Amino acid sequence: MIRTLDDLDAEGVAVGVRIDINSPVSGGELADDARLRAHVDTLAELLDCGARVAILAHQGRPGGDDFARLAAHADRLDELLDHPVDYCDATFSSAARDRVAALDVGEAVVLENTRFYAEEYMEFEPERAADTHLVRGLAPALDVYLNDAFAAAHRSQPSLVGFPTRLPSYAGRVMERELDVLGAIEETPTPRVYVLGGAKVGDSIGVARSVLERDLADTVLTAGVIGNVCLLAGGAELGDATAEFVYDAGYWDEIDRAGDLLDAHDEIAVPEDVAVERDGDRHEVAVADLPAEIDAPAMDVGSRTIATYGEIIENAGTVILNGPAGVFEEEPFAEGTRGLYEAATRAEQSIVGGGDTAAAVRQLGLDGFDHISTGGGAALTLLTGDALPAVEALR
Ligand SMILES: Nc1ncnc2c1ncn2[C@@H]1O[C@H](COP(=O)(O)OP(=O)(O)O)[C@@H](O)[C@H]1O
Numbered sequence: 356m357i358r359t360l361d362d363l364d365a366e367g368v369a370v371g372v373r374i375d376i377n378s379p380v381s382g383g384e385l386a387d388d389a390r391l392r393a394h395v396d397t398l399a400e401l402l403d404c405g406a407r408v409a410i411l412a413h414q415g416r417p418g419g420d421d422f423a424r425l426a427a428h429a430d431r432l433d434e435l436l437d438h439p440v441d442y443c444d445a446t447f448s449s450a451a452r453d454r455v456a457a458l459d460v461g462e463a464v465v466l467e468n469t470r471f472y473a474e475e476y477m478e479f480e481p482e483r484a485a486d487t488h489l490v491r492g493l494a495p496a497l498d499v500y501l502n503d504a505f506a507a508a509h510r511s512q513p514s515l516v517g518f519p520t521r522l523p524s525y526a527g528r529v530m531e532r533e534l535d536v537l538g539a540i541e542e543t544p545t546p547r548v549y550v551l552g553g554a555k556v557g558d559s560i561g562v563a564r565s566v567l568e569r570d571l572a573d574t575v576l577t578a579g580v581i582g583n584v585c586l587l588a589g590g591a592e593l594g595d596a597t598a599e600f601v602y603d604a605g606y607w608d609e610i611d612r613a614g615d616l617l618d619a620h621d622e623i624a625v626p627e628d629v630a631v632e633r634d635g636d637r638h639e640v641a642v643a644d645l646p647a648e649i650d651a652p653a654m655d656v657g658s659r660t661i662a663t664y665g666e667i668i669e670n671a672g673t674v675i676l677n678g679p680a681g682v683f684e685e686e687p688f689a690e691g692t693r694g695l696y697e698a699a700t701r702a703e704q705s706i707v708g709g710g711d712t713a714a715a716v717r718q719l720g721l722d723g724f725d726h727i728s729t730g731g732g733a734a735l736t737l738l739t740g741d742a743l744p745a746v747e748a749l750r
C-alpha cells in the first residue's frame with residue numbers, strides 16, 4: 356500500500372519532497388512553468404499544515420543545454436506559493452543539512468539540482484540507492500520523504516528510490532492522481548481508442564503491441580512519425596525526403612517491426628493522407644494516389660485522415676493521446692494535432708500523456724481533457740503495463 360498526504364501529520368515535520376520541475380530553460384530563465392504549477396497543490400497542502408519542506412529535483416541532463424541550477428525554479432515557486440520558498444546551492448552537504456534544520460514551519464527551500472552529482476544520473480536498486488552519498492548525506496536532516504515526481508518515476512535514481520529504505524515515505528497529490536488515472540486504464544469506458552503520434556517510434560510500437568495484446572485497446576490510430584513508419588511498412592511510397600528523415604532519425608529498423616505489428620493486428624489504422632510543404636504552404640497528398648511526386652517530408656496527417664480519425668475519436672468511450680499528429684510547432688502542420696485533439700475533447704473521457712504532447716495542448720490553446728499527464732516516459736511505461744521503480748519503492 357502507498358501512503359499519501361492523507362496519512363501524514365506534517366506539523367513541524369521536515370519533509371524531503373521530490374518533485375519533477377524539469378523544464379525548458381533558455382538563458383538561465385524558465386521557458387515554461389507548467390511542471391512547477393503542477394506541484395503547487397502538494398506543496399501548498401504541506402506548507403499549510405506547517406511542514407518544513409526541502410525540495411529535491413533535477414533539471415536537464417549532464418552536458419545538455421538545459422542542465423541548470425534551480426535558482427530560477429525556486430524564484431518561480433516562491434511566486435506561485437503563499438509561503439516563502441528559498442534556494443540553497445547545496446544538495447546533501449552540511450550546508451544543505453544546516454539550511455533544512457533552519458527551516459521554520461511553513462517554509463520551503465529548493466536544494467540544488469540533484470544531477471549535479473554523478474550518482475544521481477545512475478540507476479540503482481533501492482537498497483544500493485539508499486547507500487549513495489546524496490541519500491546518506493541528506494536523510495539525517497529529514498523526518499519523512501514524499502515523492503510527487505511522477506514524470507521521473509520511471510528512473511531508478513537515488514533521489515527517487517533511495518529514501519524510502521531510510522525514511523517513512525509518502526506519495527504526493529500529483530503522483531496519486533497520475534496513478535489513479537493511468538494505473539486504472541482497464542476500468543475506463545470503452546471503446547478505448549489509442550492515438551499514437553510523435554517521434555518515439557520504438558516506444559509507440561511497444562505501446563501499440565502491449566495494449567492490443569492485453570485487450571486494453573479497441574482501436575489504435577497512428578499519426579506523426581509512427582504513422583509515416585506504418586505507411587512505409589505497408590509499402591506506401593512517401594518519397595525520398597520522408598524515407599531519409601526516418602533513416603536519419605534511426606527508425607529504419609522499426610519499419611519491419613511496424614510491419615509485423617500491422618500483420619498481427621487489424622485494429623491499427625494508418626493515415627489516408629499526409630501533408631508536406633510545397634512553395635511554403637501546406638500541400639496534401641492522398642496515400643491512394645501514391646506514388647506521386649513528393650519532394651518534402653510528410654509533416655502532418657491530411658484532412659481526410661483528420662475526418663476519419665476524428666469520427667472514431669469522438670465516438671470513443673476513452674481516448675488516450677500520446678504524441679502530436681504532426682510538426683505542431685509549425686502552424687501549417689499543427690492542423691492534424693488540433694483536429695484530432697479537439698475531437699478527443701468530445702469523447703466520453705480523454706487522457707493526454709507525453710511531454711511534447713502536453714506542450715502542444717498548451718501551445719494550441721486546447722482545453723477540456725479529463726486528464727493531462729505531467730509525464731512522458733513515465734506515462735508510457737505505465738500505459739504499457741510496466742512497473743515504475745519510484746512507485747515500487749514507495750510500496
Ligand atoms: N510527421 C512528423 N515528422 C517529424 N516530426 C514529427 C512528425 N510528427 C510529429 N513530430 C514531432 O514529434 C515531436 C514530439 O514527439 P514525442 O517526443 O514522441 O512526444 P511526447 O514527448 O509527447 O511523447 C514533436 O517535436 C513533433 O514536431
Ligand SMILES: O=C(OP(=O)(O)O)[C@H](O)COP(=O)(O)O
Pocket residue numbers: 375377415416506507510709710729730731732733
Ligand atoms: O522530462 C522527463 O521525462 P519526459 O521527457 O519523458 O517527460 C523527466 O524529467 C525525466 O527526465 P529524464 O528523461 O532526463 O530522466
